[in-house]
Amino acid sequence: MFASSELGIDLGTMNVRLFSQTKGIVFDEPAAVAYNRHTGKLMAIGQQAKQMIGKAPAHIEVTYPLQNGVIADFERAKMLLQQVFKQVGNPLGLAFKKPSVVMSVPFHATSVERRSFYEIAQHCGAKHIHFIEEPVAAAIGADLPVSEPVANVVVHLGAGKTEAAIISLGGVVACRSLRIGGNRLDEDIIQYVRQRYNLLIGEQTAEQVKIEIGSTPGTSLTQGMTIHGRDVVTGFLKAISLDPAEVQHALKESLLQIAEAIRAVLEECPAELSGDIIDHGVVLTGGGALLHGIEQWLGAELHVPVHVAPNPSEAVAIGTGKALRAMPKQLSAAL
Structure with missing residues (x-):
């Protein structure tokens, strides 16, 4: 059973989430760090740091220390997690007691990458550190019968x-x-708008486009949106109206690659388990599961039922928080 000083940590590329067995999600903000280039001093983390992107003076840099699910900037990642622990520490009693943590790591993370996660948690004061593979954590968080x-x-x-x-x-x-x-879907939108309209837009604008009018092939959305950016030819600011069909076209190639990767996994399924997939299908977790139409589109592409988890964005964090109680034998002790 988890005590208040035991935490599940989902340190992701774009968000960091902490889960306490007694309080649920206790931290859920962007994994962004803003710091002073000249002094190295931490300026802000989380939502406050994200809001500085593209708006801060040159001496303030805003970064996401994780890339593709693994740590790319050790010092900034350490800054981030230390500050997160400080923010959640007092309500959970962590100021006087070192927490035991369960961290999710990508399934294909190397030993060096796992060591980085371990050392960051250790630097932040964690007493005991365990790893759980991200797909397993997501499945636990989605309430799947993973031990059966x-x-x-x-x-x-x-x-x-x-x-x-x-x-x-x-x-x-x-x-x-x-x-x-x-992130790749955001980049696809940025590139499309630049090539089609000679308009340069930022990452946050692209993300908002994806959330509001992004969709999978065959999905019908009628409401477009107006976006603002800078004309790369004239340098002037201008606004354009973006249609959902255009965004759908921009995302299509990346979505097809995702579908192909899922199909490849299904083809590796042992014969004895294939019937379970036909009966129960595929469960989607993560923020991408909220893309308009993805449940129906993937179902048609894969020819199996597809469902979205109840709390897809939080599934990994919830799974890490439940892991010690639900699957003690599956946790790998720290290196």
């Missing part, structure tokens, strides 16, 4: 990557990772 001898297919559509896995008896039977996620 049945096929549980979970597709985690994260910001930096997509992981599709078949899980049975608490372990991963097959898994495919693809470095295409929500």
Whole structure:
């Protein structure tokens, strides 16, 4: 059973979430860090830092220290997690007691990448550190029967990557990772708008377009939206009206690659488990599961039922928080 000083951590490419067994999600903000280039001093983290992107003076840099699900900037990631621990510490009693943590890591993370996660948690004062593979955490968070001898297919559509896995008896039977996620979809929108309209837009604008009018092929959305940016030819500011069909076209190639990766995992399924997939289908987690029409489109592409988890964005964090109680044998002790 988790005490208040035991935490599940989902340190993701775009968001960091902490889960306490007694309080649920206790932190859920962007994994952004703003710091002073000249002094190295931390300026802000989370939502406050994200709001500075594209607006801060040159001496303030805003970064996301994780890329494609793994740590790309160790010092900034350490800054981020230390500050997160400070913010949640007093309500959970962590100021006087070092927490035990369970961290999710990508299935294909190397030993060096796992070591980085371990060292960051250690630097932040964690007492005991355990790892759980991200697809397993997502499946637990989605309330799938991962410890039973049945096929549980979970597709985690994260910001930096997509992981599709078949899980049975608490372990991963097959898994495919693809470095295409929500961030790539944002880039697809930025590139389309630049090529089609000679308009330069920022990451936050692209993300808003994806959320509001982004969709999978065949999905019918009628309401467009107006966006603002800078004309790359004249340098002037201008606004354009973007149609949902255009955004759908921009996202199509990346979405097809995601579908192909999932299909490849299903083809690796052992014959004894194939019937379970036909009966129960695929469960989607991660922020990408909220894209308009993705449930129906993937179902048609894969020819199996597809469902979205109850809390797709929080599934990994919830799974890490439940892991010690639900699957003690599946946690790998720290290095």
